[in-house]
Amino acid sequence: MIRNYIKTAFRSLLKNKGFTTINVLGLAFGLAACLLIVFYVIDELSYDKFNTNANRIYRVNTDIKYGGNASSYAITPPPLAAALKNFPEVAGTIRLLHDGGLRIKKGNENIQEEKVVYSDANVFDVFTLPLIIGDAKTALKDPYCVVVTESTAKKYFNTTHVVGKVLTINNTTPFKITGVMADIPAQSHFNFDFFLSLSSRDEAKSTNWLNYVCSTYILLKPGASAKSVEAKFPALMHNAINTLPNEADMNMDRLEKSGNYFRLNLTPMTEIHLSSNRRYELGVNSSMQYVYIFSAIAIFILLLACINFINLSTARSASRAREVGVRKVLGSPRKYLITQFICESVLITVFATVIAGVIAWLLLPVFNNISGKSLTINLHTLAWWLPFLLITAIMVGVFAGIYPAFFLSSFKPVNVLKGKIATGFKGGNMRGFLITMQFTVSIFLVIGTLVIYNQLNYIQNRDIGFNRNQVLTIKNTGVLNKQARTLKQEIKQLPGVSNATLTSFLPTGKNRNPDAVFVNNVTDPKNALFTEIWTIDDDYLNTTGMKVLKGRNFNKDLPTDSTGILINEAAAKMLGFYNDPLKRKLYSPQPGRVKEYTVLGVVKDFNFNSLRDNITPVVMILGNDNRDLSVRVNTKDLTATLALIRQKWNTLSPGEHFDYSFMDEDFDAAYRAEQRTGTSFLIFTMLAIVIACLGLFGLTAYAAEQRSKEIGIRKILGAEVSAIVAMLSKDLIKLVVIAIVIAIPLAWLVMQKWLQGFAYRQNIQVWVLLLAGTGSLFIAFITISIQCFKAALVNPVKSLKDQ
Known part of the structure; x- marks a missing residue:
């Protein structure tokens, strides 16, 4: 019987080639789009699930409100991990410290590597990061040890048998390779190539609860509740803050009374990629919003294709009416007619699904380029893809064909003969x-x-408050030490260069320095402003195109400017200085003393975070920060100017990799x-x-x-x-x-x-x-x-x- 249905359906479809072609093409395009979106959605939802204990791993976050400014961070103080080990719900803790890239020596050249992190020794007990070579229990136990990924080992040594070899970090410090691990899957919220032992850093033994530098993760015991852990955080922070040394002048009761707070909370690791957008994330996260948007688009497109089928099938009612009438006169039950029409629908959908699979496969590289993914069709993919295609073909076929089937099978022979259809x-x-x-x-x-x-x-x-066009940023000029200033002065003399500034604090950069300043020399939270404190030079404003609205810029020839300070409009408003800001005093706690600054000027507000966020306070001090050099160029022959800059770099730092970017590209x-x-x-x-x-x-x-x-x-x-x-x-x-x-x-x-x-x-x-x-x-x-x-x-x- 089924065979007869399929044969009859096939003949009917061949008889109406125009109808069949339109329906097959409509469904094929719709299904191909759905398949590509399904690839995207599954990839987004699979982040960090490769970890065996993924559902029991949580990251500890910090929410801080101080001086009237609230911020959310993905980092915590170093001593927190040790304190959490005492919780009965916690099976293990791990700290990761990523504070920028390092220079790794390869032959005669130093290569800047950004995917570098310092880690506790038990990182392999918490995360599923299998070692190909080495002992996971001891690989990062000792100081100055490093575990590298398989691809990194091949990059530096052309082999994975590198245990015992040495990598020179920052041109001075040798790190012994103690293990080689498999490359971290792309579906991870962090992706590092170098895991250095955290015991190599002073932060490993730090007891400073105000130094927020570590990403802290906990592994809960089976059956333990994350909410019960979070319930203990207030008491933990209260005790930690209140037992700080007296010079910190911090008291949790006084903080909370003034409307400020230091709070901890947990984020499940499997939700970080799509649900976390805090400062100092270990990677670039996405948003669940986009998953919802693309899922809705997939449903809409498939719905449109199904609607086409329904419309065209019912519009053909006249051409099928005589067929239905004859069959009913000959005694064919309605259920057989319904089955027949649904078979036709499923057959069309099967044809469309096969074509859609081919289209999706051909368009996958293009889709990867658009979406920024690296999706591939392999045996693992086919294991779910083929059943998905079959189930989709049947479901769509039945859904799209059920109304036309009931509609067409409802014709009465008498009405057909009288032409009342x-x-x-x-x-x-x-x-x-x-x-x-x-x-x-x-x-x-x-x-x-x-x-x-x-x-x-x-x-x-x-207008974002600065001019990002034609600004070249040379990375890692800190390797030149004092010669960084020489490089700056020599580059400023080049034709096509209008100005240059030495600092790593850029509106489009990642370096940030949140801290508090006070309106008097008493470090009381009521007198505080939680702000960004940036160290710049006197060429910074002119190079970045920022404008001084009130007062003046720094002048390196005036010795008193070493205690001068520039503030943005947001800081001036929050401090109550906006109408009369000049010569006002601000105070910054320093080791053993409180330093006094005088406001020299107010800088027009500029966006240094995402435009999703409001502009927050920034204060700028005159100082030496030679980690990056930004150069404003004014030339039509950018290639020639860049070649001259590179030549200056190679002269002063032979063997150091020349790494640069353009500010407008960083913004985009x-x-x-x-x-x-x-x-x-x-x-x-x-x-x-x-x-x-x-x-x-x-x-x-x-x-x-x-x-x-x-x-x-x-x-x-x-x-x-x-x-x-x-x-x-x-x-x-x-x-x-x-x-x-x-x-x-x-x-x-x-x-x-x-x-x-x-x-x-x-x-x-x-x-x-x-x-x-x-x-x-x-x-x-x-x-x-x-x-x-x-x-x-x-x-x-x-x-x-x-x-």
């Missing part, structure tokens, strides 16, 4: 509803895409996730419109075919082509207009909520809504008109002769 768009209320839904989704996606691109354009062109990198989302949105929106138009194209063709006799008669009676086109298209155009009315307010509400995530945003403009609506209407009209003009231009004699 509704054809075309007559009696097509369900079809009208589905077409409206199609274009509502399409217009929604169009508006979403335009809003995202508009916001990204606003970010890229907004901070919004790469949004840019990729916008590009993906655009592609999938275009696909959704194509699928919707494909359905309209097919429906219009069937409507014109079913009304060909009417069209012929109207032409004989003198009807113009334009009048016939208007007659055929007006019903569908009405549905598109209804879709516009529904989609615009819905899209406005959703995208307005998305924009709330940006502290600096551009409101949705009217032209975006109008463009989406009129554009969709125009595309729909063109799609419909193609078939309508074709039908209207047919010779009426031929139309009437064929009836």
